[in-house]
């Protein structure tokens with residue numbers, strides 16, 4: 001019985017590796033040992049091995065060349081392979097659940113509302129107003145920066161999407177509660193019983209759909225035009241495919257979900273690394289004070305300011321690399337196929353595990369050191385194996401928007417405040433970067 005998994009998944013030509021226990025496979029080892037599990041298996045079986053984790057037979061690919069190939073070849077049957085709970089809760093029109101031509105037009109609609117021109121003219125003014133407000137009255141307080149950055153990422157996107165402000169609306173509050181439940185649901189086991197996170201997430205999805213449907217309805221009735229993302233998605237435009245309401249709602253949920261944990265965790269970790277590296281903080285503050293000096297008091301940040309934040313961009317990239325905000329991406333095979341000379345059966349998951357590339361000493365000298373200066377040479381950003389934002393047809397469309405949000409956050413944070421850690425808070429790096437009890441800082445005005 002203990003060899004059940006080995007027997008069940010035995011097929012000729014599969015990559016090397018072990019399948020673990022019946023049902024659980026090697027999930028416990030994977031979650032407990034984290035990156036070391038991957039490194040140990042790689043030492044034993046090479047950079048392309050099989051396992052059984054998180055309920056599925058899975059191929060782990062740690063080979064940079066192959067990882068690129070997998071991301072570039074969705075059309076050959078290598079589609080996103082995210083867990084069922086995530087797909088159920090994010091909806092059947094969510095971007096990771098659609099392929100081929102549907103993915104093309106959903107992605108097209110998304111790109112049109114977060115294009116560089118839209119960021120410059122519509123989104124950045126909203127982000128600036130939001131951050132300037134959000135980062136006021138923090139002085140002489142002890143702040144849980146993990147909680148704050150989560151709130152920041154959520155509320156900032158709510159304002160961009162539907163023009164909803166926290167002070168002016170109780171909608172924001174109820175939306176926030178539902179959204180946080182939805183996020184927890186997507187990373188839970190898909191057991192639909194009252195009391196489970198999955199069940200709560202599913203209910204939250206229903207409530208969010210009803211909130212958003214009401215907003216759509218009210219907007220249609222009032223005939224007012226709104227210059228926010230929802231407004232653009234609803235507007236008639238002959239040059240692009242019009243989305244129906246279900247697609248609009250799933251796209252909005254996708255947008256909020258994808259930018260939430262990535263932006264909040266990167267911002268929190270940037271605060272952490274800057275605290276620990278006073279020289280980098282000094283350089284960053286210099287950049288932002290220079291911007292502030294050339295502006296009138298309360299003049300908003302514009303896209304030229306963002307462009308001039310070269311060191312800030314370097315800090316964001318170095319933070320994403322060193323903290324490894326995203327460990328990798330998931331794919332699954334839609335048909336039997338051959339990959340790297342091995343047989344991969346239909347329906348198996350492929351974990352494109354990119355974490356180790358971030359610590360490769362050939363790409364990043366002294367890889368465990370926080371050194372934003374290494375990114376001042378822009379060519380590093382475009383090197384082939386740099387997959388922090390994914391690659392191929394699913395390359396992160398929110399990259400520049402995310403960088404703009406984090407840069408604006410850092411602008412107001414470092415120009416207004418100084419901070420020190422209260423100390424004693426634990427940081428976990430795997431499977432997700434998080435501070436289990438929060439990350440507390442004492443803030444004083446600059």
Ligand code: HEM
Pocket residue numbers: 080095096107110114254255256258259260262263266320325326329330387388389390391393394395396397398399401402403
């Ligand atoms: C700044 C931190 C961010 C990081 C590190 C990041 C990382 C990634 C990665 C690795 C992927 C590839 C996923 C895959 O191939 O399966 C991705 C896709 C995606 N990201 Fe981001 N992201 C960030 C910010 C954002 C923001 C702010 C948004 C929203 C505006 C966003 C929206 C998306 C969407 C919609 C996809 C799916 C694209 C598709 O399937 O075509 N991301 N992101």
